[in-house]
Amino acid sequence: MKAKTTTLLAGAALALALTTSAFAARTDLTLAIQLEPPHLDPTAGAAGAIDDIVYQNIFQGLTRIGPDGAVLPSLAESWTVSDDGLTYTFTLQDGVTFHDGTALDAGDVVFTLDRARADDSTNAQKALFSAIDTVEAVDDLTVKVTLSQPQGSFLYNLGWGDAVIVAPESAETNKEKPVGTGPFKFETWAQGSSATLVKNPDYWGEAVALDKVTYRFISDPAAATAALLAGDIQAFPSFPAPEAVVQFEGDPRFAVVIGSTEGETVLSTNNGKEPFDKLEVRQAIAHALDRQAIIDGAMFGFGTPIGTHFAPHNPAYVELVETYRYNPEKSKELLAAAGYPDGFKATLKLPPPAYARRGGEIIAAQLRDVGIDLEIIPVEWAQWLDQVFKGKDYDLSIVSHTEPNDIGIYARDDYYFDYHSDEFNAVMAELDATSDEDARYALLRKAQEIIASDAVNGFLFELPKIGIWDAKLEGLWHNAPLQANDLSAVHWTE
Incomplete structure (x- = not known):
């Protein structure tokens, strides 16, 4: 009897252990990013893929975003x-x-x-x-x-x-073997395939929930979709195939999270060239733009409309989309007031990204409806940089400005927009001399309002951050105030 009781107790203990194990949250994660970094030292390279892996995970700064x-x-x-x-x-x-x-x-x-x-x-x-x-x-x-x-x-x-x-002891070898202070330590890098981080047991801050994280490099949209559906990866924080999102939206296994990036997509306008040097002409263009139609056609519906050059997730953001709402009749009135009752002809130089090429066709049709006839000129990146960005040899263009918090470019005298505003420059000068956060936010809001009112560019949309991951995974960033995958709060739920 005693032996039988012991056997029953042992069986119960085993069953309890198995049950507890079955319900224990997992502590590993495989996620994907589009590009493999050239190395892993963020202080010695411009590639954003470096920060995708190491920012706040391996390396930390005095402050963080x-x-x-x-x-x-x-x-x-x-x-x-x-x-x-x-x-x-x-x-x-x-x-x-x-x-x-x-x-x-x-x-x-x-x-x-x-x-x-x-x-x-x-x-x-x-x-x-x-x-x-x-x-x-x-x-x-x-x-x-x-x-x-x-x-x-x-x-x-x-x-x-x-x-x-x-x-100084490790700075020279951080490219291949990064040594930081973060909650994860570098373990391995399989060139062309993946990089693996493990939990730092001696971390000075709050311990992370994940014991091991593997980054896989998947650039092909079809391969990204297949890897998620097969469970080979559990997350793609910046999913590269907006056209495939519909496959995941109705699948309860996945969370589809649409956020914003720092990519302000604008109809770049040469403010120093006739007729774009006239405010009424720029206002007419702004009223002719149906942002939602552009987002639907160029980005399969993904993107956040903007009315100024600022990211919607930023705490200093001002909603200014209604400054120039879509109104073709108002656009025609403004063109007539500017001396162009029959419209005019201009060029639209488009760099390679799909948002520009697809969006350019839509914008050309919208402007044609109010009398502005655009000749579309496709250019490669090298040509765009030389002709548009450096030479200011353009009328209109479309590009996403992805640098974080970069509204200050409108104060640069030689910038390719060729925009000049003493009022805006004064705000930027005061901003540079101001450290108080609330005061800085107020100045940033004023700066947004100035360039929106001046219709410096046709402000279109913020590039989306399309995140797709396992529905039981929590803590990944919904927005991207900078290029990073901070995993410090990521954990599994059951």
């Missing part, structure tokens, strides 16, 4: 800014170690920032550090950075992947 675009503490737990906006004093997190066991201290910060702004720097965003005059280690956990001039975006700049903190 959150999923809504806000600046948050990271390796710096806090900071103060002098009244003149020139001196930033950072207090570092205590007890942080790099993946090789070396301790993070102020000397690593000095090394990183001096290296990034050095004459021989290979940092792709060296301009981010151009305002720095000196970097000084006050003590092991305090760093003082003095600027040569106020730069209101300085804390934001420090949150880019190009500004992550590296150690």
Whole structure:
């Protein structure tokens, strides 16, 4: 009897163990990105695919950019800014170690920032550090950075992947074997196939839920669809096939999450060339644009309409789509008032991306309806850069500006829009000298309103972030304030 009871108890224990195991949330993840990075050092390359893997996972900066675009503490737990906006004093997190066991201290910060702004720097965003005059280690956990001039975006700049903190002991080998301070450690890289990260058991912050993450490189849209449907991957945070989304929307196994990126897609306009130098003409163009029809035709319905050059997920965003609502009759009235009652002819130079080529056909038809006859001229990227971006040899074009928080381009005297506004420039100058977050947001909203009112460009839509992943997976970013896959909050549910 005793033996039988023991056997029953053992069986029950085994059944309980199996049941518990069956319901335990998994701790591994395989996700896909479109492009394989050339290497894994974000401080020495411009490829966004580097940050797709390493940003906040392996490498961290003094600050970080959150999923809504806000600046948050990271390796710096806090900071103060002098009244003149020139001196930033950072207090570092205590007890942080790099993946090789070396301790993070102020000397690593000095090394990183001096290296990034050095004459021989290979940092792709060296301009981010151009305002720095000196970097000084006050003590092991305090760093003082003095600027040569106020730069209101300085804390934001420090949150880019190009500004992550590296150690002198490992900086030269980070391309092949990245060593950072993040919640994941680099494990392997199978060239042409995948890269694998594992949980950092000595992480200084809150422990992550995932023990292992594998990034697969899948550029072909058909292969991306097949891999998700087969379960070979559990997530594609930036799915490359909008035409295939319908296959997943009705499948309860998947979550389809449509967010925004930093890609403001605009009908670029040569403001310095007749007749586009007339406000009424630019306003007429704005009223002639049916944004939703453009999104439907060029992007299979995916994309967020915008009325200014700013990402909708940013906390400083202003909804200005209705500034110039679709109104062809109003467009014709404005053209007549500008001296073009019968319209005019112009050219539309289109670079290779599908959103431009498909969108260009739709926009040409919309403008033709109000009397503006466009000659479509397809160009390759090299031609676009030479003719449009550098030479300003164009009337209209279509392109997505994907750099984060880049509204400041409208203050550049030599920029290809050829737009000049003393009012806008004054706002940008004040923004550069302002550090207070609320005050910066107010100035950014004012800047958005100015360029919207001036109809500098035809503001079309924000490029979508099409995320498709297992319905039981949570914590992936819905929007992309910068190119990254921050996995620190990703976990499985049952």
